[in-house]
Every structure is written in structure tokens, then in C-alpha cells.
Amino acid sequence: MASKEEKRRRAALVQAMVAEDTAKAIEEMPISLAHLGQLFDHLDVELENGCDHTPRITAAFLTSNGLNLEVILPWLHDQGGFCDCEILANVEESWESEISKNT
Structure with a gap:
């Protein structure tokens, strides 16, 4: 089982990926x-x-x-x-x- 620290690290990685995808989508908006x-x-x-x-x-x-x-x-x-x-x-x-x- 993942530690609380590892769960926070994973959550931060997911948040960063979502933010990057959103930023890219905004850049590509017409x-x-x-x-x-x-x-x-x-x-x-x-x-x-x-x-x-x-x-x-x-x-x-x-x-x-x-x-x-x-x-x-x-x-x-x-x-x-x-x-x-x-x-x-x-x-x-x-x-x-x-x-x-x-x-």
C-alpha cells in the first residue's frame, strides 16, 4: 500500500498533467x-x-x-x-x- 507521501506525490503528478493538458487546449482554442x-x-x-x-x-x-x-x-x-x-x-x-x- 502506498504511503500518504506517495499518494500526495501521485496526486500532484496527476494535477500537473491535467494543468498541462488544459493549457495546451487553451493554446489551441480558435x-x-x-x-x-x-x-x-x-x-x-x-x-x-x-x-x-x-x-x-x-x-x-x-x-x-x-x-x-x-x-x-x-x-x-x-x-x-x-x-x-x-x-x-x-x-x-x-x-x-x-x-x-x-x-
Whole structure:
């Protein structure tokens, strides 16, 4: 059985690996964490009237902010965001802790 010291060492190694993977994922994102946070805030307001199950609001936000729609929408899709409400629910859930740490 591993000692408490060994368990702490292993936990620290796992934490370091997760932090490294997260940092790499952030570097590879086609949208900054700041813009992603702004998108979530925008969707939160705009979706008060419901979702038409398209990424229409997201596309308008990206376009109005000069962001690359053709790259970011597929990335959001890969993150589980197929329409505006899923972008807000699924993608925000995945990235909200990183956004709050980095903005």
C-alpha cells in the first residue's frame, strides 16, 4: 500500500498533467477565453426568449466581433454546442472555470 507521501506525490503528478493538458487546449482554442466568456454572457441575455435550435445568435456575435466563424463554429460543435442553447449549456460548463481563472 502506498504511503500518504506517495499518494500526495501521485496526486500532484496527476494535477500537473491535467494543468498541462488544459493549457495546451487553451493554446489551441480558435477563440480567446475572454471572447468565449463574452459569448456566454451574450447568449445568456439573448436566450431569455428561447432558442431556435440553430447557432444563429452565436454566428452573429462572432461576425460582429470580427472572429473567424468558419473555424470557431466547428470547434463549438466539437465541444457539444450544436445550437445557441447547447453552446451556453455544454460549452460553458466545460470552460467556465478556466474563464473565471483567466479573465
